[in-house]
Amino acid sequence: MGSTGAPGVDRRSLLGLGLAAPSVVAAAPALAQSPPSPAAPPDWNRLRGQWDLDWSEVDLSAMLFAANPKPVREAVARHRAALGRNPITYLEANNRRLQNAARVAAGTYFDVPVEQVGLCESTTAGIALVYAGLDLRYGQEVLTTVHDYYVTHEALRLAARRNGASIRKIALHEGAPGASAEEMVRRIAAAITPATRVLALTWVHSSTGLKLPIAEIAAALAPINAQRAPADRVLFCVDGVHGFGVEDTTLPALGCDVLVAGCHKWLFGPHGTGVMIFSPLALSRLSPTIPTFLSPGAYSAWLGGYDPGPADGARMTPGGFKAFEHVWSLAEAFQFHQMVGKAHVAARTRELASRLKSGLAAMPHVRLATPADPRLSAGIVSFEVAGLSPQAAVQRLRTWRVIGSDAPYSPSYVRLTPSIRNTPQDVDFALQAVAALA
Ligand SMILES: Cc1ncc(COP(=O)(O)O)c(C=O)c1O
Known part of the structure; x- marks a missing residue:
C-alpha cells in the first residue's frame, strides 16, 4: 500500500472541518497501489473552504494554474519557514526523503x-x-x-x-x-x-x-x-x-x-x-x-x-x-486528491462540464468545439461565440468576473474549465455571462 493513506487521518476532519493534513511522509514504501476512493463524495460546498480564493471571481481556469488547498499551502509555508531558520540542516535532513x-x-x-x-x-x-x-x-x-x-x-x-x-x-x-x-x-x-x-x-x-x-x-x-x-x-x-x-x-x-x-x-x-x-x-x-x-x-x-x-x-x-x-x-x-477520491473528482468534474456543455449547446450564438460525450472529453469546455474573437469573448466574460482563457492555437477557442472548486451555481452564472455575449 502507498504511504499517502496517512493512517489515522480522519477524512471528515480534513475535508469537512478544514484541518490541515498531518505529514504524509513517514513511511515511503517502494511499491505503490492506487487505493479505492472513499465510499461517498465529500460535501463539495465545504470542500471549497479549503481554498483561499477571491470568491467574487468565478474561476473556470483550473487548466491553467492552480491555487493550492489548505494542506498544500500549509506544507509549503512550513517548509519555507524551516528553510529560513536552518537552510542547510533542514535541507540535508529532508531533501531526498521528501x-x-x-x-x-x-x-x-x-x-x-x-x-x-x-x-x-x-x-x-x-x-x-x-x-x-x-x-x-x-x-x-x-x-x-x-x-x-x-x-x-x-x-x-x-x-x-x-x-x-x-x-x-x-x-x-x-x-x-x-x-x-x-x-x-x-x-x-x-x-x-x-x-x-x-x-x-x-x-x-x-x-x-x-x-x-x-x-x-x-x-x-x-x-x-x-x-x-x-x-x-x-x-x-x-x-x-x-x-x-x-x-x-x-x-x-x-x-x-x-x-x-x-x-x-x-x-x-x-x-x-x-x-x-x-x-x-x-x-x-x-x-x-x-x-x-x-x-x-x-x-x-x-x-x-x-x-x-x-x-x-x-x-x-x-x-x-x-x-x-x-x-x-x-x-x-x-x-x-486521494482523500476527496479519484472517482469522486472525475464524477464531479464530468457533472459540471456536462452542465456547462448542455447550457452552451442551447445558445444559438455559441458553437461548441468539445464533444458532448464524456468518453471523449474531460474538464475542458471550448467554444466559439458568433461575432466575437476568442480573445474578445474572454475579456467580455472577465467583466462579469468569469475567468476563462483562449489558447494560442489556430483556430483558437474560448475555454471554460470547471473543476472540483466550482459549483453548479458557478456554471449557471458563467452561462448567464455567455448568454449576454449574444
Ligand atoms: C496540453 C498542454 N501541455 C502542456 C501545457 C503546459 O503545462 P505546464 O505549465 O505544466 O508546463 C499546457 C498549457 O497549459 C497544455 O495545454
Missing part, C-alpha cells in the same frame, strides 16, 4: 513502483526531457498529430535537430465535435510505419477539449509491437496534463509508456511541480539530460568514473537546488 515521498505519492496515484516515477518542474520541462532523452536516430520517425500543443511539437522539433529523426503529423478527425474513438484509433494504427519508434500524443487537447482514447490506442499498438524487438517498439508518450487530476485511472489501465503532467493545474499541487511516469520499456530507451541529485548511484558512478547504468525515475529527475518547499509539498497535494 522528494522520494512525492515520487511514492505519484506512484500510488498511477499504480506504478517509485522507480518508474520522475519529478520535473512542469509539463513543458518533462516533455522536453523525455523527447530530448529518447534513443532516436536518423531514419527513424516520431508520429504525432496536428492537434498537439506547442510544447509537444517544439520539444520534438528541437530533439530532432540533434538526433536526426523525422516527425510526421497526422489529423485524427475532421472536427473534434464529430470525432469518433474508433476512427482516431484506426488513423493512428494505419499511420505507423516500420520507421515509427515513438507515438507522441496529448491525452486531452487543450484547444478543443477532445479526450483521446489512450487505452484503445495502446491496445492497437500491442500487436504491432509484439512483432518487434524492444529497441524497435513504438513507445507511446503522452502529455497527460489535462487528464491527470481529472480522470479516475492508472498508468497500467492507460497502457502508455510515458505520461508527463504538471501538478500545478488539476491536481492543485504546488507551483513548479510535475511528474513523469515511465514504463520499464520507456526507461530502457531513455537517457537523462540533466544530472540528478536524487540517485546515490549517480554520484558513485561519477566518483568512480564508470557509467551509472540504465535510467530510472530518480535519474530522470533533474538535480540542482530548486524551490524545495514546493517539491516537498507535492505528497500533500496527492493526499488531498
Whole structure:
C-alpha cells in the first residue's frame, strides 16, 4: 500500500472541518497501489473552504494554474519557514526523503513502483526531457498529430535537430465535435510505419477539449509491437496534463509508456511541480539530460568514473537546488486528491462540464468545439461565440468576473474549465455571462 493513506487521518476532519493534513511522509514504501476512493463524495460546498480564493471571481481556469488547498499551502509555508531558520540542516535532513515521498505519492496515484516515477518542474520541462532523452536516430520517425500543443511539437522539433529523426503529423478527425474513438484509433494504427519508434500524443487537447482514447490506442499498438524487438517498439508518450487530476485511472489501465503532467493545474499541487511516469520499456530507451541529485548511484558512478547504468525515475529527475518547499509539498497535494477520491473528482468534474456543455449547446450564438460525450472529453469546455474573437469573448466574460482563457492555437477557442472548486451555481452564472455575449 502507498504511504499517502496517512493512517489515522480522519477524512471528515480534513475535508469537512478544514484541518490541515498531518505529514504524509513517514513511511515511503517502494511499491505503490492506487487505493479505492472513499465510499461517498465529500460535501463539495465545504470542500471549497479549503481554498483561499477571491470568491467574487468565478474561476473556470483550473487548466491553467492552480491555487493550492489548505494542506498544500500549509506544507509549503512550513517548509519555507524551516528553510529560513536552518537552510542547510533542514535541507540535508529532508531533501531526498521528501522528494522520494512525492515520487511514492505519484506512484500510488498511477499504480506504478517509485522507480518508474520522475519529478520535473512542469509539463513543458518533462516533455522536453523525455523527447530530448529518447534513443532516436536518423531514419527513424516520431508520429504525432496536428492537434498537439506547442510544447509537444517544439520539444520534438528541437530533439530532432540533434538526433536526426523525422516527425510526421497526422489529423485524427475532421472536427473534434464529430470525432469518433474508433476512427482516431484506426488513423493512428494505419499511420505507423516500420520507421515509427515513438507515438507522441496529448491525452486531452487543450484547444478543443477532445479526450483521446489512450487505452484503445495502446491496445492497437500491442500487436504491432509484439512483432518487434524492444529497441524497435513504438513507445507511446503522452502529455497527460489535462487528464491527470481529472480522470479516475492508472498508468497500467492507460497502457502508455510515458505520461508527463504538471501538478500545478488539476491536481492543485504546488507551483513548479510535475511528474513523469515511465514504463520499464520507456526507461530502457531513455537517457537523462540533466544530472540528478536524487540517485546515490549517480554520484558513485561519477566518483568512480564508470557509467551509472540504465535510467530510472530518480535519474530522470533533474538535480540542482530548486524551490524545495514546493517539491516537498507535492505528497500533500496527492493526499488531498486521494482523500476527496479519484472517482469522486472525475464524477464531479464530468457533472459540471456536462452542465456547462448542455447550457452552451442551447445558445444559438455559441458553437461548441468539445464533444458532448464524456468518453471523449474531460474538464475542458471550448467554444466559439458568433461575432466575437476568442480573445474578445474572454475579456467580455472577465467583466462579469468569469475567468476563462483562449489558447494560442489556430483556430483558437474560448475555454471554460470547471473543476472540483466550482459549483453548479458557478456554471449557471458563467452561462448567464455567455448568454449576454449574444
Ligand atoms: C496540453 C498542454 N501541455 C502542456 C501545457 C503546459 O503545462 P505546464 O505549465 O505544466 O508546463 C499546457 C498549457 O497549459 C497544455 O495545454
